Amino acid sequence: MGEVLVLVDHVDGAVRKPTLELLTLARRIGEPVAVFLGAGVDTAAPVLAEYGAVKVLAADAAEFADYLVVPKVDALQAAAQAVEPVAVLVPSSAEGKEIAARLALRLGSGIITDATDVEPGEGGPVATQAVFAASFTTKSRITTGVPVITVKPNSAAPEAAPAAGTVEQLAVSFGELATGTKVLTRTPRESTGRPELTEAAIVVSGGRGVNGAENFHVIEALADSLGAAVGASRAAVDAGWYPHTNQVGQTGKSVSPQLYIANGISGAIQHRAGMQTSKTIVAVNKDAEAPIFDLVDYGVVGDLFQVVPQLTEEITARKG
Amino acid sequence: MSLRIVVCVKYVPDATGDRHFAEDLTTDRDAVDGLLSELDEYAVEQALQIADAADDAEITVLTVGPEDAKDALRKALSMGAHKAIHVEDDALHGTDVFGTSLVLAKAVEHAGFDLVVCGMASTDGTMGVLPAILAERLGVPQVTQLSEVSVADGKVTGRRDGDAASEQLEASLPAVISVTDQSGEARYPSFKGIMAAKKKPVESLDLSDLDIDEATVGLSGSWSTVDEATQRPARTAGTIVKDEGEGGKQLAAFLAEQKFI
Numbered sequence: 352m353g354e355v356l357v358l359v360d361h362v363d364g365a366v367r368k369p370t371l372e373l374l375t376l377a378r379r380i381g382e383p384v385a386v387f388l389g390a391g392v393d394t395a396a397p398v399l400a401e402y403g404a405v406k407v408l409a410a411d412a413a414e415f416a417d418y419l420v421v422p423k424v425d426a427l428q429a430a431a432q433a434v435e436p437v438a439v440l441v442p443s444s445a446e447g448k449e450i451a452a453r454l455a456l457r458l459g460s461g462i463i464t465d466a467t468d469v470e471p472g473e474g475g476p477v478a479t480q481a482v483f484a485a486s487f488t489t490k491s492r493i494t495t496g497v498p499v500i501t502v503k504p505n506s507a508a509p510e511a512a513p514a515a516g517t518v519e520q521l522a523v524s525f526g527e528l529a530t531g532t533k534v535l536t537r538t539p540r541e542s543t544g545r546p547e548l549t550e551a552a553i554v555v556s557g558g559r560g561v562n563g564a565e566n567f568h569v570i571e572a573l574a575d576s577l578g579a580a581v582g583a584s585r586a587a588v589d590a591g592w593y594p595h596t597n598q599v600g601q602t603g604k605s606v607s608p609q610l611y612i613a614n615g616i617s618g619a620i621q622h623r624a625g626m627q628t629s630k631t632i633v634a635v636n637k638d639a640e641a642p643i644f645d646l647v648d649y650g651v652v653g654d655l656f657q658v659v660p661q662l663t664e665e666i667t668a669r670k671g
Numbered sequence: 672m673s674l675r676i677v678v679c680v681k682y683v684p685d686a687t688g689d690r691h692f693a694e695d696l697t698t699d700r701d702a703v704d705g706l707l708s709e710l711d712e713y714a715v716e717q718a719l720q721i722a723d724a725a726d727d728a729e730i731t732v733l734t735v736g737p738e739d740a741k742d743a744l745r746k747a748l749s750m751g752a753h754k755a756i757h758v759e760d761d762a763l764h765g766t767d768v769f770g771t772s773l774v775l776a777k778a779v780e781h782a783g784f785d786l787v788v789c790g791m792a793s794t795d796g797t798m799g800v801l802p803a804i805l806a807e808r809l810g811v812p813q814v815t816q817l818s819e820v821s822v823a824d825g826k827v828t829g830r831r832d833g834d835a836a837s838e839q840l841e842a843s844l845p846a847v848i849s850v851t852d853q854s855g856e857a858r859y860p861s862f863k864g865i866m867a868a869k870k871k872p873v874e875s876l877d878l879s880d881l882d883i884d885e886a887t888v889g890l891s892g893s894w895s896t897v898d899e900a901t902q903r904p905a906r907t908a909g910t911i912v913k914d915e916g917e918g919g920k921q922l923a924a925f926l927a928e929q930k931f932i
C-alpha cells in the first residue's frame with residue numbers, strides 16, 4: 352500500500368480532532384504519514400502514532416507563523432517529493448483548502464474540497480461531497496495526478512490504530528513567494544469553554560427570534576445543559592448579537608452534528624447549507640409555516656422564550 | 672499612476688432556485704435563473720471603496736462564463752466599475768477550478784493589474800480556493816478571506832478572521848485579495864449607475880485571444896470528475912407539536928427517547 356500524507360492541524364502541538372478523523376480515513380486508502388509544521392511535535396507525535404501515523408514528517412520554522420499559507424505549501428510539497436504519496440488529505444478549513452489548492456496546482460493534480468467521506472475505489476480514492484446547499488450528494492474522483500482532498504470535520508469517527516509514528520525531520524526550502532504576505536499580528540480567539548462548533552456532537556443555535564444579544568443566555572443555557580456548542584444564524588450575527596465565528600451556514604461554519612437544535616431560525620437556504628446534513632434536527636419556532644420545519648425530526652411551534660427554558664430545566668432535572 | 676484593479680466576478684445559478692445537475696453532471700445552468708454571485712458583490716464594493724480612497728484608479732470587472740454572464744458584468748458596471756472583460760468560449764463548458772484560474776490569470780495579465788479582488792467563494796461551487804490558485808499562477812502575494820481591507824502606499828493590508836485567530840495581514844502590490852461577506856454591505860446600483868453602465872465598454876475574448884490551448888480547459892481538461900450525483904432524499908416528515916404549555920417537556924421526552932439525554 353502507498354503512503355497517504357495527512358496535514359496535521361494543531362495548536363502548539365495539541366492535535367485537533369479533525370486530524371484524527373483524517374488519519375482514520377487515510378488508513379482506508381494507504382499508510383498515513385503525518386506532516387507536522389510548527390512547534391510542538393513532541394506533544395503531537397504520540398497522538399498521531401496512536402491514530403495510525405507510520406511516520407511523522409516534522410518541520411519547524413518561523414515562516415509558518417509569520418507568513419500566510421505559502422510556507423506550508425512549500426513544506427507539503429517537500430513532503431510530497433519525499434514520499435511520493437498515493438493521496439494527500441488536508442483538513443477543510445479556509446486555510447487548509449488554500450494550502451491544498453496551491454499544492455495541487457504545483458503537483459499538477461486535481462483537487463476535491465469539503466469531502467464528507469473518502470473511500471478506496473478502483474480509479475483511486477472516491478470522495479463524497481454535499482453540494483447545492485447539501486441538496487445533492489456527489490461522488491467524485493481525481494483523474495490527474497496525486498489526489499488532493501480536503502475533508503470536513505465530523506466526517507469519520509476517529510479510531511485508534513497504533514503505529515510507529517517515527518518522527519523524521521523534513522527539510523524545507525522556502526520559495527520566493529513564501530514571504531509575500533506578512534502576518535503582522537495574530538489575536539487568538541478566546542476560548543468559551545464550550546466544544547468547537549464544527550466538532551461538536553450537539554449544536555444549539557439561535558436566530559433573529561432570539562431578539563437581542565442580552566437574550567442569547569437562553570440559548571447558551573440550553574447548550575450547556577447538553578454539553579453542546581452554540582451556533583447562530585447570519586441574521587443574529589449581523590445584528591451583532593453573537594460573534595461571526597459562531598455563524599452556521601453558507602458563509603459561516605458548516606456543521607454535521609448528531610443533534611442540531613434551531614431556535615428562532617426560519618431555515619433560509621443559506622442557513623440550511625450549513626446544517627442540513629445533521630443527523631437529527633429539532634426546531635423551535637413560533638411560525639408553523641417556517642421552512643425549517645420541513646427538515647425537522649421534531650419541531651415545536653411556540654415561543655422560544657417559553658419552550659427553551661422549560662426544555663433546559665427538564666434536561667437538568669432528568670440528568671439529576 | 673493609476674491603480675489598476677481587476678475584480679473577478681462569477682455568474683451563478685440563483686441559490687434560492689431549484690438547482691440541479693445536467694446529464695453530463697455539470698451544473699445545469701438552464702434550470703435556474705443566473706445572477707452575479709452575491710458574494711462577489713462584496714468584492715465589487717470593496718474595489719469601489721479602494722478606488723475611492725486612491726487618487727486615481729480604474730476598475731475592470733472580469734468574468735469567465737457563458738453568454739448570459741454579461742448580466743453579472745452589467746450589474747457590477749452599474750454599481751460603478753469602469754469597464755468589463757467577458758471571456759466566453761464553447762470549449763469552456765465544464766472547466767474545473769484549475770482551468771478557470773488559468774483563463775482568469777491570462778485575462779488579468781491581458782488587462783494589466785496592481786490588485787485583483789475576488790469574492791470569498793462562489794455560491795455554486797463554494798470551493799473558496801480560486802483566489803489562492805490565481806495568486807500562485809500570477810506569482811503574487813495572496814491576501815485572502817479579508818473582513819476588512821485597505822490599500823495605501825503600494826501595500827494592501829487587511830484582517831483575516833480565521834477559526835483559531837484573527838490576523839492582520841500585509842503585502843506589497845501587485846497582489847490578489849479576496850473579501851468576505853463581513854467586509855461591508857454592497858451598494859445597490861443607482862438609476863444613474865444603471866444608465867451609465869449601458870455605455871461602458873465590455874471586451875469579449877475567447878481562448879485564442881488569450882493564447883490558451885482548448886485541451887487545458889473544459890470537461891475533458893478537468894483534473895477531477897463527478898461520477899455520481901444523487902438528490903438527497905427529502906427528510907421524512909417529523910413530529911410537529913404546538914406548544915400548549917408543555918412544549919419544552921415534550922421536546923425533552925423526544926431527546927430522551929433518542930438517547931441525547
Ligand SMILES: Cc1cc2nc3c(=O)[nH]c(=O)nc-3n(C[C@H](O)[C@H](O)[C@H](O)COP(=O)(O)OP(=O)(O)OC[C@H]3O[C@@H](n4cnc5c(N)ncnc54)[C@H](O)[C@@H]3O)c2cc1C
Pocket residue numbers: 557558559560561583584585586587598599600601602603604614615616617618619620621622625635636637638641653654655656709710794852
Ligand atoms: C450570499 C448569502 C450568504 C448567506 N449566508 C448565510 C449563512 O452562512 N448563515 C445564515 O444563517 N444565513 C445566511 N444568509 C442569510 C439567510 O438568507 C437568512 O437571511 C438568514 O439565515 C435568516 O436568519 P434567521 O432565520 O435567524 O432570521 P429570519 O429569517 O428572520 O427568521 C427568524 C425566525 O424566528 C422566528 N421567531 C421570532 N420570534 C420568535 C420567538 N419568540 N420564538 C420562536 N420563534 C421566533 C420567526 O418565526 C422566524 O421564522 C446568507 C445570505 C446570502 C445572500
Ligand SMILES: Nc1ncnc2c1ncn2[C@@H]1O[C@H](COP(=O)(O)O)[C@@H](O)[C@H]1O
Pocket residue numbers: 679680681682708710711714733734735736768771775788789790791792793794796797798799800801802
Ligand atoms: N468563472 C469565474 N469568473 C470570474 N471569477 C470567478 C469565476 N469563478 C470563480 N471566480 C472568483 O473566485 C472566487 C472564489 O471562487 P471559488 O473558488 O470557485 O469558490 C469568486 O468569488 C470569484 O471572485
